[in-house]
Amino acid sequence: MADKFDVIVIGAGPGGYVAAIRAAQMGLKTACVEKWISKEGKVVFGGTCLNVGCIPSKALLEASHKFVEAKHDFDDMGIQAGDVQVDVKKMIARKDKIVKNLTGGIAGLFKANGVTGIEGTGKVTGSQQVEVTDQNGKASTYEADSIIIAAGSVPVEIPPTPLTDDIIVDSAGALEFTETPKRLGVIGAGVIGLELGSVWSRLGAEVTVLEAMDSFLPMVDGAIAKETQKLLKKQGLDIKLGARVTGSEVKDGEVTVKYSDGDNDHEMTFDKLIVCVGRKPYTQGVVGDGVGVETDERGFIQVDDQCRTSVPSVYAIGDCVRGPMLAHKASEEGIMAADIIAGHKAEMNYDAIPSVIYTFPEVAWVGMTEQDAKAKGIEVKTGTFPFAASGRAMANNATEGQAKIIADAETDRVLGLHIVGQHAGEMIAQGVIALEFGSSAEDLALTCYAHPTMSEAVHEAALAVEGHAIHMANRKKKK
Numbered sequence: 001m002a003d004k005f006d007v008i009v010i011g012a013g014p015g016g017y018v019a020a021i022r023a024a025q026m027g028l029k030t031a032c033v034e035k036w037i038s039k040e041g042k043v044v045f046g047g048t049c050l051n052v053g054c055i056p057s058k059a060l061l062e063a064s065h066k067f068v069e070a071k072h073d074f075d076d077m078g079i080q081a082g083d084v085q086v087d088v089k090k091m092i093a094r095k096d097k098i099v100k101n102l103t104g105g106i107a108g109l110f111k112a113n114g115v116t117g118i119e120g121t122g123k124v125t126g127s128q129q130v131e132v133t134d135q136n137g138k139a140s141t142y143e144a145d146s147i148i149i150a151a152g153s154v155p156v157e158i159p160p161t162p163l164t165d166d167i168i169v170d171s172a173g174a175l176e177f178t179e180t181p182k183r184l185g186v187i188g189a190g191v192i193g194l195e196l197g198s199v200w201s202r203l204g205a206e207v208t209v210l211e212a213m214d215s216f217l218p219m220v221d222g223a224i225a226k227e228t229q230k231l232l233k234k235q236g237l238d239i240k241l242g243a244r245v246t247g248s249e250v251k252d253g254e255v256t257v258k259y260s261d262g263d264n265d266h267e268m269t270f271d272k273l274i275v276c277v278g279r280k281p282y283t284q285g286v287v288g289d290g291v292g293v294e295t296d297e298r299g300f301i302q303v304d305d306q307c308r309t310s311v312p313s314v315y316a317i318g319d320c321v322r323g324p325m326l327a328h329k330a331s332e333e334g335i336m337a338a339d340i341i342a343g344h345k346a347e348m349n350y351d352a353i354p355s356v357i358y359t360f361p362e363v364a365w366v367g368m369t370e371q372d373a374k375a376k377g378i379e380v381k382t383g384t385f386p387f388a389a390s391g392r393a394m395a396n397n398a399t400e401g402q403a404k405i406i407a408d409a410e411t412d413r414v415l416g417l418h419i420v421g422q423h424a425g426e427m428i429a430q431g432v433i434a435l436e437f438g439s440s441a442e443d444l445a446l447t448c449y450a451h452p453t454m455s456e457a458v459h460e461a462a463l464a465v466e467g468h469a470i471h472m473a474n475r476k477k478k479k
């Protein structure tokens with residue numbers, strides 16, 4: 001029997017590594033098991049988020065956006081950049097360097113906090129026992145008073161489009177193209193599909209997004225989703241809604257995709273196809289038979305509001321449990337679980353988890369949509385402010401989009417903030433704080449915002465809830 005720990009965490013993504021660091025900070029003897037193998041063949045920490053998710057996608061989104069600005073927007077600002085060219089290989093290499101820095105950084109943080117990193121595949125073999133099998137197949141058994149499972153998720157694959165080495169790829173493959181495909185198909189108009197479609201569209205690909213549902217971004221407020229769809233279309237993304245992919249054929253270095261719009265069958269041919277139809281929990285084999293940790297029919301580990309599983313000493317967090325598959329949600333759950341294990345009280349507000357789509361402009365939201373609230377029978381009042389009326393947005397050459405606040409008609413309490421606009425992902429924190437503090441729209445309206453900032457749009461939207469926006473003509477409010 002190898003070492004005994006207070007806590008063993010399985011998985012070192014943003015759920016697991018944060019949980020491990022927090023547990024160690026709470027004075028617990030902590031280990032974190034990870035099996036992710038980097039391009040260089042080494043075990044690295046950071047999970048999906050740092051290796052093939054949040055960070056590498058943002059590195060490419062930022063670089064490709066700068067290319068668009070240099071090519072199309074600088075001239076308008078009086079800057080002649082000449083013949084702007086893209087070096088895709090260099091862009092990918094920069095992304096890889098950022099990933100390497102960050103994953104190495106987690107190893108440094110483990111060291112600084114006294115977390116023992118264990119390389120290998122972890123399996124819960126008892127309520128207080130974890131078996132780890134290393135790359136050579138050698139198994140070691142560890143004991144721990146508490147175990148946190150943070151095994152994350154993997155992309156969903158669908159039978160009509162089996163992945164190939166380099167033509168039909170998942171989101172990770174789409175971060176590795178060495179040149180811009182001429183014709184790119186994306187299946188799924190969710191967050192990841194829109195972000196990856198945007199990267200390659202900006203770099204010159206003709207992008208078609210095939211989405212089975214008839215509605216676009218149903219989790220975002222209707223007005224914001226509608227404007228986003230219009231803006232992405234203007235940028236050249238051909239988003240086909242109600243288009244269910246039913247088959248594909250790879251031949252002569254290209255792929256022909258069959259899809260149905262409900263009435264008719266269609267075909268389109270692409271040089272590359274990215275399958276972005278969602279992610280599923282990566283829990284198969286993580287818990288041994290007879291341990292008693294329950295999963296649901298889709299593989300999610302079942303947990304209560306505080307991430308306790310059906311076995312009292314075992315917790316599960318992040319993408320492998322219910323709730324949105326987001327890095328910050330995983331991290332907050334990690335902190336909560338570690339605090340509870342350390343004997344502290346902890347809870348999370350699942351109603352105040354923000355989401356961001358890092359397109360240009362960004363789309364960000366937290367809390368209810370106007371449609372959600374109405375469906376729940378809550379009477380609401382809303383305030384909207386367009387960036388077209390913002391001085392800072394004009395100075396930034398970013399006048400597209402709007403901010404919208406949804407407030408309870410009776411109490412004025414903020415129920416949601418939904419934004420499409422430059423830096424929406426930064427601005428959304430205001431809505432999160434408003435929800436956390438139970439603030440009213442009036443609280444935001446009475447707050448002093450710095451001028452000139454994009455955030456003033458949130459201030460004006462809050463003022464507009466009562467028809468008192470200053471920098472636009474207010475719509476008459478129904479009495």
Ligand code: FAD
Binds near residue numbers: 016050054
């Ligand atoms: P993961 O990050 O998946 O980490 C789980 C880790 O556990 C992995 O390293 C895995 O190797 C390890 N593991 C699994 N089983 C075992 C085992 N048996 N033994 C040892 N180790 C094991 N989210 C955001 O919030 N913002 C974004 O902008 C964003 N962009 C994204 C872009 C893309 C392209 C993708 C794919 C995802 C994106 N996400 C984003 C989602 C985000 O990456 C995930 O929600 C987040 O990584 C989940 O964290 P996690 O710790 O639960 O799991």
Ligand code: AMP
Binds near residue numbers: 192211212277
């Ligand atoms: P998300 O879960 O946000 O990553 O989004 C995935 C999207 O893929 C959803 O909007 C699904 O409707 C869509 N999707 C799933 N299967 C198909 C399919 N066969 N054809 C087209 N779109 C699909």
